[in-house]
Amino acid sequence: MDRESRQAPDPVALEAALRASPEDYEFFEAMRRLECAYPERPRFGHSIKPAEDPVRLAHAAALEFASRSIARVEPGKDGRPARVVGLFLGLFGPNGPLPLHLTEHAVDRERNAKDRTFVAFADVFHHRMLSLFYRAWADAQPTVQLDRPEQDRFRTWIGALIGIATPHLDARDALPDQYKRFFAGRLVPQARNAEGLMRFLEHYFGVPVRVIEFVAGWMQLPRDAHLRMGKSMAAIGRDALLGARVRGAQQRFRLRVGPLTRNEFNRFMPGGDTLRQLVAAVKLYVGEEKGWDVQLVLKKEEVPLTHLGQAGRLGFNTWMGRYPKPSDADEVVLSPVE
Numbered sequence: 001m002d003r004e005s006r007q008a009p010d011p012v013a014l015e016a017a018l019r020a021s022p023e024d025y026e027f028f029e030a031m032r033r034l035e036c037a038y039p040e041r042p043r044f045g046h047s048i049k050p051a052e053d054p055v056r057l058a059h060a061a062a063l064e065f066a067s068r069s070i071a072r073v074e075p076g077k078d079g080r081p082a083r084v085v086g087l088f089l090g091l092f093g094p095n096g097p098l099p100l101h102l103t104e105h106a107v108d109r110e111r112n113a114k115d116r117t118f119v120a121f122a123d124v125f126h127h128r129m130l131s132l133f134y135r136a137w138a139d140a141q142p143t144v145q146l147d148r149p150e151q152d153r154f155r156t157w158i159g160a161l162i163g164i165a166t167p168h169l170d171a172r173d174a175l176p177d178q179y180k181r182f183f184a185g186r187l188v189p190q191a192r193n194a195e196g197l198m199r200f201l202e203h204y205f206g207v208p209v210r211v212i213e214f215v216a217g218w219m220q221l222p223r224d225a226h227l228r229m230g231k232s233m234a235a236i237g238r239d240a241l242l243g244a245r246v247r248g249a250q251q252r253f254r255l256r257v258g259p260l261t262r263n264e265f266n267r268f269m270p271g272g273d274t275l276r277q278l279v280a281a282v283k284l285y286v287g288e289e290k291g292w293d294v295q296l297v298l299k300k301e302e303v304p305l306t307h308l309g310q311a312g313r314l315g316f317n318t319w320m321g322r323y324p325k326p327s328d329a330d331e332v333v334l335s336p337v338e
Helices: 011-020 027-037 099-114 115-137 153-161 177-182 194-205 260-268 274-288
Strands: 053-060 069-073 080-085 209-215 217-220 245-248 252-260 289-296 330-335
Touching: 011 027, 011 069, 011 252, 027 080, 027 115, 053 115, 099 115, 115 252, 153 177, 194 209, 194 252, 217 260, 252 260, 274 289
Parallel strands: 053 080, 252 289
Antiparallel strands: 069 080, 209 252, 217 245, 289 330
16 A cells, blocks of 8 residues: 555656557556656646657558557657657547548658658647547546556545545544555445455454443543432432443443454554554544544464563563463553543
8 A cells, every 4th residue: 555655667667568469468557657667757648748748649541440549659769758659549540630631641751752741830739639548538537546646636536525525634543545445345335344344454454353232341530420419310220320320231332352463452552553453443433422442463383481571561471380281371451542
């Protein structure tokens, strides 16, 4: 998902490959590769004048039906860019809009009189027409939009579905925005379920996750809900409560993460980036109305022996006694949001 780290292809090597085997390249593929090779240039179809484009697009004047989309690639010379000569979507040929005798005239002048005036004049229109044709195709392709992240329109559109379309909403928590867009299909529906949360977390962290629903826990009552003698009405046995908290299981769940290796287990320790990303992911998917905790499960063969003077965090990644035991170590339960 790290699209910003992609390297642009070498322009010289790409043009050499196109000249050597033009039949191996489809028009859209060749145009996309050329666009990636010149990231500092405007995209085809966005330039104001042809001089801003890295290559010139032309159409071959020929009477035969096209067997491929690119006829040849001519190298640039005298400061002029290379020319990509196509065999489709042009004014000439049996499929072109011009009368066939004009194609015959262009072929005759070019081959017999070495006069390319007519063909060169038509190429003025071919360049812009083919550029716009490619642009219309590329703008509808999400993968092509990824070639230039700063101009990626699909990034904005998908972000709008999950509430991160504008720049000031970027990087607002520890979870990468690109992953939020990747999982937009799970985040768009308002109805969220345990299976969706499990898949969401498993895919990002790459570890087994199980969602345990209806975990009992204590919930603090707000002060305005406290029963006070002579000040609030309540029926004993129905809606009168004694104390400042109640025990319930409908508003709490537990994430059982693992079994984990020791390195994976230590990544989820408090204070680390992984736990912060977990909190951000759960908050994004569930919201803040439900309580939850996370139970880390360490593989029994990975449990370390505790020795005085060595690194370890009491209550988190240290155990007394000897392992392996019959089952994995699952005593560590963290409440990162309380």
